[in-house]
Amino acid sequence: MLGRAAAVVATGAVLLLAVPASPASAHPLGNFTVNHADHLLFTPEAVLLTAVVDRAEIPTAQTLQQIAPDGTPDAGQLASAAADQCTDLAGDLRLTVDGAPVAWTIQATGLDTVPGAANLPTLRLTCDLRAEADLSAPATVAFTDDHLDGPVGWREITADGDGVRLVDSPVPAESPTDQLRSYPEDLLSSPVDVRSFEAATEPGENTGDGGTVAPRSSDPFASAMAALDRRLQEMIGDGDLTPLVGGLALALAVLLGCGHALLPGHGKTVMAAYLAGRAGRPRDAVTVGATVTVTHTVGVLLLGAALSLSSALAGDQVLRWLGVVSGLLVAVIGGFMLRGALRSRTDGAASADRLPEPALAAGVPALSGVSRGPSAVVHDPPTLDGHGHKHDHGHDHGHDHDHGHDHDHDHGHDHDHDHGHDHDHGHDHDHDHDHDHDHDHGHDHDHDHDHDHGHDHEHEHGHGRGAWWSGVHQHGPGGHTHGPGRGGLVGMGIAGGLVPSPSALIVLLASIGLGRTVFGVLLVIAYGLGMAATLTAVGLALVGLRARLDHRLATRRAPGWLRGVARTAPVVTASFVLLVGLGLMARGVVLGA
């Protein structure tokens, strides 16, 4: 008899919506939920479990029909229902110690009615269970709760130890809800839905708070960097931007740039090796530092602008691509180095005054860059050409429509709408919320500028490698004879700066999102300056080191093995640089696909 209309309108959506309108409800999570809390206490001889099942009004009504068909259960009915329900529950909770399941025995049961919304009762079931287990020696425990897994609800597991220490427990020791009595309403955390956990135990006192403590990075430098990063993001994300806060944020950005340069990744350290190995001079170190800074700053600004303008551009894809390009550059330079080194070896005599290159010092961080680089998360590999197009595209749209159809359809489509909109409002609201961040805020001019840079950059290293630095090379005193010379330095600098620091990019995007584009650009430049300072300093130190070794080789009689190393080292280093470059490329292309 009920029309379809009834079925259509009275749906879960309505049930959901009843929730926020009834703040006085005993179940802020909704009056049709079934909520679970399991608290485990590990002792050397047994595991004690207190399980609470909190049924909101509607499941209570469903359950009460079975307990007491007249709707008002007496104490005896509740007690026998509690025993039955705890038996069911014990069957659905599985605990293993070192893989072997242990059996529960029921210690105590209780079922209480608690008044809820609309004067309807709710049911609170408490079961105390015990499982004999020998935890006097280190063991691994695993727990799973499959009880009543159909209805939605809050599901928490907590675990503590008494005479047993939980090692790296993923769950907290204290119930966040006071055993389902008060549910936190933290906008930044999802409702808890934990149904299992696993942890190692050992005898001792459990002192930690369990899973509530955020895991710390084992690398103190990386954690310090992460902390600084968070601090900076807080600064730009909150409140008014006073000159003091702005200045502090800029200083922090410089510091973060220094840190980014020191963290392994993307051939920055290969570059340092190259610098030191190829008879570099202080001026070369400055060149590399400046190149890295310019490349990085331009790269971040370009990418930020592109991400802001185009909804079809995925940041991680671009990062991967830049990683590939960076690897290609490193590999090419490695190839030149190898050729030069092999030639020198053939020449023979030259090896006597050649310096052993710091292959290990350079190679280890470079390798770790291969394994830790953030660049490899993507799908279709665009070509270099394609990459250039993307930037062009964003640029074109800033000013005219003509070029839109040259490129891919997604772009064309999105931008058409956006464009009209931008004219109307001068800020971000396009039809396709995806781009909100980006549009508005009228930073078009900055972008234009960036894009010019991008153009030059792409074209130059795409087509005219020799042309743009040959002049510089000519003027360099000392007349280096090896490989690509200064071109190699600049290439290394580009390779080092090409993959933008994700944290700089996030800072830029956040600033754009908050309408502080100019400040965001300043922050990125500060990042680049920090990187440059660090890399230049490292480069200068290596140059100094080389000079000293050089001196030692020239003035004293070095042992034979040192001479042997000195002979083979250039080849090894060059091969190494080549391999690292190929590795960076392969990682980007293969792993990301």
Next chain:
Amino acid sequence: MVAGLAVTLFSISTVVAQPRGLLPADAPVVAAPVDPTGMTALQARLERVPGDWTTWNALGDAYLRQSIATADPGYYSRAEGAFARSLELRPEDNDGALTGQGALAGSRHDFGTALSLAQRALDINPYSAAALGVQVDALVELGQYEEAERALQRMLDVKPSTASLARASYYRELHGDISGARLALEDALAFASVESDKMFALQYLGELAFAHGDPTAAVQHYDAGLRLRPDDPALLAARAEARAALGQVAGALEDYENSVARLPDPGHLAEYATLLAAAGRAEEAQQQQQLVRTVYRLLQEGGSAVDLELAYYEAGLGNGDAAVAAAQREYDRRATVHTEDALAYALHVAGRDEEALPHALAAERLSSQNGAFAYHRGLIEAALGMPEARATLQRAVDINPYSTDGVAAAAALAAL
């Protein structure tokens, strides 16, 4: 009729898409999938940049979609909080938050508020497909069908997508264009790029098929949807209804049982109770009926406008006065073809057929091919001794001989 919920769900699924950037995986152009991981990235970002109002909007949208996917109301209240926070941070020119709040108001059946929020969002951004979706839904639910058509056309122009096509389907169905409605839904299915959108499209294809006399096709659509998410309560209940119509009572009862165990929707509970009673399990039917009352009481206590559902429910039980009271309350809020029908049927059950007739006629003013509308009108015409009753009841049977309304219409026809 079928797509009332569809529209709400689709609208929510496209309120605010995820922001572009490095953190979350790249989202498709239609509705982005919301998985806990995506939310985690947004949450993590807001931990660091709590002033980023656009990400608050994205998070609100993610919560909203998650609350629909899981039926977990914990996400729902968080969505509300997230949109409120965004608006606090950016009170001006924040169409995303207004649209989100509009979608929330609509799903609470507060359509007037939804409409004004959508309008405010559109004043800021006339090209927002999401805001247009909220506006279309509110206009349809307020019975302003011509305005709804204009807004819908604009939405389709701005962004052809699962969301806009599903609304187009509903609009056509309301106007009796059943094959057009089916085509639009098939397009919506083709456009659907994420699981939840596919499921909704399949569910409403099934309901459309069932409402027009093809329970076998309906079951096939539901099965396809249940392959995507085997325990989805809405799909289970829908399949139960179609199975019951095909005589597969045991399977239907099982589907209902699984559905209401997961989500005790009052409409589904009532259908379950009816089927239990028909299967001779009177005591269990009685229990489910009690549950329906409990749920409605809670919903009303919680401030939800459930009078329309309540009116049908009371009328089905023969409680004419209670049905009229509920139907009248809803009708005073909005005069749609559905509230006209509910009021007509309630008045008929209360024995006030003279008053009922104009409402029954108004319910069919869009020429919807709706079996329930025709059946209720036929009942009223028969009670008034009008000769048209026979043709009207026959029409109800022809639209869908399998539904409870169609079966009842056939019985009424035989009794004439």
